Amino acid sequence: MKVLGKKSLSTIIKIFLWVLFTVCLIVVILGGVILIKDFTFFKSTNTLKTLIILYLSSWPASILISQFIGIFKSLENNNVFDKNNLKRLKVSYISSIVMGLMYLINSVILFLNKENENWMIIYMLLTYIITLVFLIFGVGLIVLSEIYKRAIKYKEENDLTI
């Protein structure tokens, strides 16, 4: 199967990302409405801080997905060495690290919570894993963007060698 170009793997991933982006937008809108509407209910439970952080993390997640849609769109159009992709990668790693930090705060809050129930301990462990995943992913994207930057530079040089 083709990786780049029309009707390729990039097209399938782009469609999948669009679905994910739509879900993310629904979470951003509905999550905010539910949080505001039932604020007093959530305040009475010990999950309010966690819910707020989870809700806030949906914003960088939406940004991250939208950037990936842009990247895969350019791959679909065979525009691999596009300078805009470099900007998209930069925004992506910032979003990823922000998400990682949000989950880190979340895991600290959960750790300090003395009324931990069984499900919360499992969730806390999951949060540690998610934190690590996003932070490592962010660092990976930093490295990737630097490689991409050099690749664009070499390509430009090659294009301008007559």
Next chain:
Amino acid sequence: MSIIVNLDVMMAKRKISSQELSEKIGITPANLSILKTNKGKAIRFSTLDAICKELDCTPGDILEYRKS
């Protein structure tokens, strides 16, 4: 860049058009324009060889170093 391409001067001396030169040396007019306007990053020896052969000159007639 400190390297200046004086291709247009040599072309004027030899009274040859861009279209004609590009056809003779086997590069596109767009690439020749990049060379003439000093936008190029590098030049292949094969291209330089073809230009020198066609314009009957030396690389020094085409390339010039100016301290910036």
